[in-house]
Amino acid sequence: MRLHKNLCFAVIDGLTLIFNEGHYADKVIQQLLKRDKRWGARDRAFVAETTYDIVRWKRLYAEIAEVKPPFDRDNLWRLFAVWATLKGIKLPDWKYFESTPTRKIKGRFDELSKIRKFKESIPDWIDKIGLEELGEAIWTKEIAALNEQADVILRANTLKTTKEKLQAELFDLDIETTILKGYPQALKLNERANVFTTQAFKNGLFEVQDASSQLVAEFLNVKPGMRVVDACAGAGGKTLHIASLMENKGQIIAMDIYANKLHELKRRAKRNGAHNIETRHIDSTKVIKKLYGKADRVLIDAPCSGLGVLRRNPDAKWKLEPAFVDKIKATQQDILQQYSKMVKAGGQLVYATCSVLPSENQKQVETFLKSESGKDFTLAKDKKVLAHKSGFDGFYMALLERKA
Template sequence: MKPLPLPKQKNLRADCAWVIYQILEQGKSSRDCLERVQRRHNARDNAWLQEMSLGVMRKLPVLQHWLRTLLDRPLKGNKKVIEHLIMLGLYQLAFSRVSKHAAVGETVAAASYLGGTGLKGLVNAVLRNFQREELIDKGIDDPIINSGMPKWLYKAIESAYQGDANTVRQSTNEMAPIWLRVNTQQIERDEFATLLTQADIEFSLSESHPDGVILTSREDITALPGFDKGFFAVQDGAAQLAARYLDPQDGERILDCCAAPGGKTGHIAERAPKLSYCLALDADEKRLQRVHENMTRLKHNVDIKQGDATNPSKWWDGIPFDRILLDAPCSATGVIRRHPDIRWLRKSSDIDNLAALQREILDALWTTLKPGGTMLYATCSILPKENKDQIKRFVAETDDATLVPLIKTETSENPGRQILPGEQQMDGFYYARLVKSSGESV
């Protein structure tokens, strides 16, 4: 699809439609698109932009079904973005608190900002017909459309979870809470909780995560008490388990591989502040900038390098690591409730490609781990091919690798811990702990 420039003049709904277009037609992430348009708006409008654009991602199959029902023929070329504007209008009418009058009137007006002045009548007619025909009250007899997921992902979850598949899909579509991890090198959790209470911020303390705080409502993170002082980081509860499972000890050499944006790196440094050496490695130089920013704000001293994890000879100093956290590149299907655009950016073929890359990284990094050392394998995926199947393969093919269970229910056929979306309010995540035989020399 032809690139579409950002509208010259800002308009809330036109900018939102532009974001939706960038995701669905250009394959851009919502994070990048939203960041660009949010520079033009105030905090309240930015919250609306995020809520509406990501809401469309969650309800896309239903919205597309209604669009096909109401539109005589698809729009093409530089008019295609008007379809995305119409879907935004449908979402407002069906799933938001926006008044019906504003949902129609303001959406129609936004067409002019997208070069669609001549299509304002069409936008108005489609939205009015949607109301007139009461399509929202007419059921859609298609479980895949109702699931809000692409067909490949619907079937992948069905295959992996069978009788529990509907529950997994429903949980994946729910809104994720905002978790904070208190930086205990700067402040104790109880003291930080007092600051939140004084600022009238509603929250709960996680019983299972000693550093975890869960916000009850959406907040401007940078405005929370102690942000500039590095009192906390935003990190989901499932991701907070990484440092606990890795269990770094003072004096050790640690590698956090595929580390950007640095959440787990920071937690490692907080749990073992006297490490001999900690390396945060990532292949994406741009994303490493976030690691630098986060480590500076949190006041952690770690080494940060750009490097290809499949080729350690380019970045490794030859001294084996005591522990390695491999936060492997994955489909991110476990965090779709937090980033609903992921389901439309991923394809079925991506899974095999990612699994092949994970295998290559696992094999390469194993050579950098000292005898008796620990590797924690992690993904934010819920698909077995990236998780337990990957670990089963690695253990079977690697003579000096032993699975050390994290939970009692682990077996050689079902290795690791698979966390599903919504479990204890956490994102979907997978962990497996591997130990290298002490008799092997690097």
């Protein structure tokens, strides 16, 4: 592979924003890809994948390069040189790469690869909490899986098409996909492609949604005609899936504390042809109290550490703080206590997170069931999805039934 200066400069500029100014990697990469209209698919892929790679392996590369954050541009070029050397890319004769110790880089890599926190490039505290909660054998496999590049998974919108018709339509656009067994609406892209520019996406035939995330709406047991509350809807990935499972019949109330996310949900719902969704901004406890005892189904896709989705959000490793994880656990329990009251007698509730930590998952459900608010509920079933077993994001979901 031959390195091109304008592409490498884009990567360095992106890393400056992510590492030194706290910008989110996905937003930075979206901006970088608009920088030069002459870039082809390969150029754009290089910028996106190289940036994500260096973000993912920041701690390992910084240790090898002997640099510490905040990184100046010279230090970022040293990280880049480590990345290129380990990828077997010949460094060009540029001033940024003068006196790069290629042999030493490979030796340091072999040495550091014996220590998990360096090998998997994670902060000490994340390694410690993963080890405490999952045990050495499972945590070692799980964090390795969470460092792999995520596949692109589509969910066919059954309000407008079928999985098979969508696969055929994409094939005509030279986008090949594989049907995933056990995931009723999922298609996996065989090669990465910008599917958002396709007419099929603009017509609302599919959404991009990880396979594990697609299990959550299925877990909720919705039926056409029900009243369903998606209590932490965000921009609505699972809301839209619920709408398709309900065949646009019944009512979905999509709620969130962030009004801007609900605006995005409305836009997506229009594209998807989902007409049974009503959005409600949670700006006070009254919004929740009005629905006490009125929902057939409630989905609590709770805010969490996000440790199960590090494959697609590698910069989260460097933004997360131990104090946030402690705080979010208190928030999760509070949400369960309050939002569960929306479930009517005989109704069902799903509590879900994109975390792999039992303290955010099973233990939250256990605490809830022992509480005053949880005394009328029983655990029907739960599902723990680990990335190293499924090949997809780490997730947890528990189905709770309210006594009739």
